[in-house]
Amino acid sequence: MREIACDVAVIGAGTAGIAAHAAARRAGARAVLVEAGPGGTTCARVGCMPSKLLIAAGKAVQGAREAGLFGLDVPEIRVDGRAVLHRLRSERDRFVALVRDGLDDLPEDARLSGRARFEDAGTLRVGEDTRLGFRAAIVATGSSPAIPEPLRDLGDRVLTTDTLFEIEDLPRSLAVVGGGPVGIEIAQAMARLGVEIDVFDAGAALAGLSHPDLVEAANAVFGAGMNLHLGTEIVEAAREGEGVRVAWTAKDGERHEGRFDRILAAAGRPPNLSGLGLDAAGLSLGEKGMPRFDPRTLLCEGGPVLITGDANGIRPILHEAARQGRIAGENAAALAAGRPLAAPEPWVNLAMVFTHPQAALVGAPYEADAAGARITGAMSFCDQGRARIEGENSGGLRIWADRGGRLLGGEMLGPGVEHLSQYLALAVQQGLSAAELRDRPFYHPTLEEGLETALAEIARAVAR
Template sequence: MYEQTCDVAVIGAGTAGIAAYRAATEAGASAVLIERGPGGTTCARVGCMPSKLLIAAAKAAHAARSADPFGIRVSGVAVDGRAVLERVRAERDRFVGSVFDGLDGLPEGARIAGTARFRDGRSLTVDDHTRIAFKAAVIATGSSPNIPKPLHGLGDRLLTTDTLFEIPDLPGSLAVLGAGAVGIEIAQAMTRLGVRVTVIDSGDTVAGLSEPDLARQAAAIFGAELDLHLGARLDSATRDGDGVRLAWTDRHGHAQVTQAERMLAATGRAPNLDGLGLDAAGLRLGEDGVPKFDRRSLVCAGAPILIAGDADGWRPVLHEASRQGG
């Protein structure tokens, strides 16, 4: 096994990890960037980049249908779902490529491919080929979509933001579980692209809004475009023919059934921490399995290890991941 020593070992080559590596080297520290893949940052691959491209297409279709008040007559607006998604993927891949281009210039040996696991609070292994001793480490392993238990049996009929942009064509109908910022923006975009959309959420607001009047206005605006149900509980989800069948209870306690071609889970993301050997590193974990850390320094309790970006579950947005990584 190859043995290596560095000042800073960064686990994860997403937004936070890249920022951490650059900050370390710019400060004169020796650093390595460990990447399990696929890399390219969550934002560029499956987050804000492809979702905003989908929204741009939806906005174009919506504008064409809404041009009459300006004296512009547009008839027969047709959405080519395959072409929309092909463009989303092409532009998305260009964004991801630019991220990889920024990593290509790293010194030889600074970028290590594989899965990292702590041996103790001062060393880790990458697969079975490299052992790294470090003075400090940064956990920047990102996050993965949450899949609520009722959705586990849907197989390929279940979509997440990690898989949504890979489908070859737009579905005829889509049920969305979760009316947070991600769920509601995708739901509105899909609606404007001609997909019949139903959104179910157990909360009382959309997009995480907390100001009561604003939350009511937003619910009314989105509800005018799509089938929005707040304060609802999903009871079960099953495969049904070529689609899915959802049994749920509305806010008034009435049983409801929704059928759709595909289901989108938009219920947040969980930190990627499994398999890291956090116990071996001596880190103290919270009830959620995330290491306890100081929110000013991001240093974890128990070892010279920091945690940044989606991995710490604190502020899982792009600019915060970059700031925390630095």
């Protein structure tokens, strides 16, 4: 048995783990990164990068279809599914290689390959032949796609984001289970590329939206390009011929069936915590084996272990994982050296969905019963100048502030929302009021003027 000792052991070489390892080393700790594979980060390998490549292909096709709006004649549009997926994998592999190159540059004594498991509060077993002693450990094991019970016996007929991007050609039809950010992004991109899409979700909303006006608008926009089955439950699925037959119960209780080439499980990604032996580390475990931990320091109850990134389930988004990784790395180094831990204020919530139109959620969530404590500013993109120029005039904004006008958050559905939402997130983080943000430059003609319209409504209400 090989025996190794370090100050900080980092389990997982994804976005959070890489950031944690680097931060711990910068803080002067001897840190070892343990990777079980396949590595390359969820974002680059199976998440944000390949999905955006698929979305870009769908956008190019849709732009050609809608060229007539601008007086352009595109006589024939043909989608080569194999070529689309070949480019996707080629670019995806390039992003992954860049991550791997960074790991390959690490000294040999700074990384280990193998599956890690806690033996006690100061020791990890890595693989079968290595024991790693530590003063502090970081769990950065990421997450994996959830496969609903009715789909678990379908074999390769059920796809996840871990397998979708490896198929050789586009299917003729695809059932997408889950209308959240990942599901609706892939569903719309596939539909634009000519795949017949049915989306199933137990809820009534898509893309994570919750404000009734935007939920209604999103359902209308996305429903125009695919078949939506909201408020439904899939009760049975079986292989049939070269495809799969699916049975579901609609919200009126009626049973329906349909046949699809493939089915995509996009119903979330729970943390990868099984098999780690967290109980052996002395940690206090809650529901489903999740350690109890301080969301600011990321330190778990019961042992010198921190948990970060998708593994802790706070906000499974890359920019949050990178920041949490840095916090965990610095705090693990401090813990190993007997120094106080940092407890930084969390970033304002910021989540985006890269559909067309885009969607975003910023800051405090929508609360239906908070009308007495909040002022809401509304704006529609349907008649907004720049949106009409670009032919992207759908959706709108709903922004809320407290009764004094201080911005709290909002939801968005529309063009350029990836930029507008960051503008609003910065203002919420800095504690600005609607009037203060409105007093910043808003260039004409831009989509940002739509944000100014909603801010003006709040400012007027406060003044009254």
